[in-house]
Amino acid sequence: MVAARLENLHTQVAEEENKMTQKKREPFNAGDFSSRKLMELVSGEREGDRLLLDQEALDAVVSELASRRHYLRELRDRGLLAPRAS
Numbered sequence: 644m645v646a647a648r649l650e651n652l653h654t655q656v657a658e659e660e661n662k663m664t665q666k667k668r669e670p671f672n673a674g675d676f677s678s679r680k681l682m683e684l685v686s687g688e689r690e691g692d693r694l695l696l697d698q699e700a701l702d703a704v705v706s707e708l709a710s711r712r713h714y715l716r717e718l719r720d721r722g723l724l725a726p727r728a729s
Contacts, residue, residue: 671700673707681707682714685723 673681681704684696696704705723708714718724 673703678711678713
């Protein structure tokens with residue numbers, strides 16, 4: 644009986660910690676960064692930065708840079724942006 648209560652208490656604490664962690668996590672917004680910083684994230688110029696980007700964030704970075712019309716050649720060279728139509 645005591646073991647069941649302890650297990651229930653541990654489960655409740657874990658659920659609350661999970662909720663708090665999810666609330667604190669800010670969604671990635673590529674528009675908050677400079678074009679240079681976005682390109683650093685794409686290129687991985689700073690050790691490990693690209694590894695931190697999931698596919699959704701990488702797509703957001705490429706889309707943001709393309710909408711700003713910055714680093715288009717570099718994005719095409721990396722295969723992240725479709726080649727220009729001739």
